[in-house]
Amino acid sequence: MENSKSGEITNLQREVDEWISRVGVRYFNELTNMAILSEEVGEVARIMARRFGEQSEKQSDKAKDLGEELADVMFVVLCLANQTGTDLEGAWRNKMEERTERDAERHRTNPRLK
16 A cells, blocks of 8 residues: 555644534543544454454345445544544554554565465
8 A cells, every 4th residue: 555645644633623623513522532443443354354364244234335335434533633643644654654664574474475
């Protein structure tokens, strides 16, 4: 994957903030959003376990869209970043740099990844 263009995550944070002001009235508090995040991650896990894991997929689960569920997770993460004053774009860039320095050789020399 290529690096995201500068400002894309910041723009998403701004879009969420504007949506909350216009449609959502206000943010749920941070603990509520943390619980919602857990719920949304659980929905992703359900799809993964049934579609890609060993659990049988129920008929009612077949219509669920993985992309939409991942977008729900992303929305709540962006809400939490906004609420806590986190520059998610800066944090992302720092984390990717850290991962690159830490993992580049380790993964290249891992025989299980060849």
